[in-house]
Each structure stands twice: as C-alpha cells, then as structure tokens.
Amino acid sequence: MQEADQSKRRLFNRKLKQRAPFQSQLPWLKTEKFESDCTRCGKCVEACPTKVIVNGDGGYPVLDFRKAECELCYACSETCPESLFHPNSHEPWQQEASIDSSRCLNTQGVYCRSCADSCEPEALSIAAQIGGTASLEVDSELCSSCGACITVCPAQAISIKVIE
Structure with missing residues (x-):
C-alpha cells in the first residue's frame, strides 16, 4: 500500500x-x-x-x-x-480607483469583466493585448470613486487611492 x-x-x-x-x-x-x-x-x-x-x-x-x-x-x-x-x-473627494495588476485576473489570463461591467460611468476599460494578457485601465476623469468595482472584484485587486 x-x-x-x-x-x-x-x-x-x-x-x-x-x-x-x-x-x-x-x-x-x-x-x-x-x-x-x-x-x-x-x-x-x-x-x-x-x-x-x-x-x-x-x-x-x-x-x-x-x-x-x-x-x-x-x-x-x-x-x-x-x-x-x-x-x-x-x-x-480627491481619490480614484487603483488596480493591483499582480492580483487582477485579466493579467493572469482569466477573462473577467466584473469591475468594468459594474462601473456606471464606464471609467474602467480592459485593453486586450495580442499574444499577451489583457490589462485594466482607469480613466481618472470618469472615475467617481464610488467603489462599485471593489465590491464585485473576485480577486480583490482594486482599491481607492487618494490623489496627491
């Protein structure tokens, strides 16, 4: 055995x-x-x-x-x-969403749109890379810092940072 x-x-x-x-x-x-x-x-x-x-x-x-x-x-x-x-x-307030790319599922080759789909002002966009992994980008002009993206992120890759 x-x-x-x-x-x-x-x-x-x-x-x-x-x-x-x-x-x-x-x-x-x-x-x-x-x-x-x-x-x-x-x-x-x-x-x-x-x-x-x-x-x-x-x-x-x-x-x-x-x-x-x-x-x-x-x-x-x-x-x-x-x-x-x-x-x-x-x-x-003077803050915006910040992405921890080491935790984001998109950068690990997993298709995820949870944050972008929850963002009413459409401040989050996913940029596909040919032959590579996608990256998540925040449009600081559109981001209201409401936190909707944080609540739904399965990888807890998003936080709100104060703009200096």
Missing part, C-alpha cells in the same frame, strides 16, 4: 490571506475638522441607503467598499448635526 504524502496536507490547512476591508473617508468631508468635531452619533450610518458607511476605528464613520458602493447621494451630510461636510457642489 502506498503512503500518502503528508507534506501536501498543510496546503489544505493553511489560512487564506485576507486583506482588511478597504475603508475610505466619507465624501465631501472636511477632513481637518472630522476627528475633533465628529460626535460619532451614527446618524450618517443610519441614513446611508447602500449601508456602505460603517463605524471604523474609534467609532468614526468610514466607507467600507467591501460591503457596497457609495451612491454619492449626500444623505450622510444632510443628516449630520455637525458642520463636517462641504456643500455638494464641491468635489466629493
């Missing part, structure tokens, strides 16, 4: 690497006043129609794009009893 190779068993028992849920600041937020003036009342969390706002570190509200996308509806600001938000005529 042939013995099983015990060294391979650890492959089944290893824990998968989990990335922490991506969190971002709320849109239109006056970041310089946020930590000192936010009372952590939770009204913005309750008002959010997509429930993307959660209590983050210290109970401060943050967007968790692993849960949902931000509709940029301004409900969080309208319900906030403090003056923590810019008017909605102001840009909601």
Whole structure:
C-alpha cells in the first residue's frame, strides 16, 4: 500500500490571506475638522441607503467598499448635526480607483469583466493585448470613486487611492 504524502496536507490547512476591508473617508468631508468635531452619533450610518458607511476605528464613520458602493447621494451630510461636510457642489473627494495588476485576473489570463461591467460611468476599460494578457485601465476623469468595482472584484485587486 502506498503512503500518502503528508507534506501536501498543510496546503489544505493553511489560512487564506485576507486583506482588511478597504475603508475610505466619507465624501465631501472636511477632513481637518472630522476627528475633533465628529460626535460619532451614527446618524450618517443610519441614513446611508447602500449601508456602505460603517463605524471604523474609534467609532468614526468610514466607507467600507467591501460591503457596497457609495451612491454619492449626500444623505450622510444632510443628516449630520455637525458642520463636517462641504456643500455638494464641491468635489466629493480627491481619490480614484487603483488596480493591483499582480492580483487582477485579466493579467493572469482569466477573462473577467466584473469591475468594468459594474462601473456606471464606464471609467474602467480592459485593453486586450495580442499574444499577451489583457490589462485594466482607469480613466481618472470618469472615475467617481464610488467603489462599485471593489465590491464585485473576485480577486480583490482594486482599491481607492487618494490623489496627491
């Protein structure tokens, strides 16, 4: 009788690497006043129609794009009893989607359009390469940083980065 190779068993028992849920600041937020003036009342969390706002570190509200996308509806600001938000005529934030090409399924030869199909402003495009793998590109002019692409990405290859 042939013995099983015990060294391979650890492959089944290893824990998968989990990335922490991506969190971002709320849109239109006056970041310089946020930590000192936010009372952590939770009204913005309750008002959010997509429930993307959660209590983050210290109970401060943050967007968790692993849960949902931000509709940029301004409900969080309208319900906030403090003056923590810019008017909605102001840009909601200075950030955009960023692709980790080492994780993206398209760069690994797997056809995937989950992110591009979920992007309403069509800011994501997949560029096919003859004889090579496809690459995913972000049009920063169209990207609203809503996070819809993050929620649906099976490889967790997308995050939102602050534009410097």
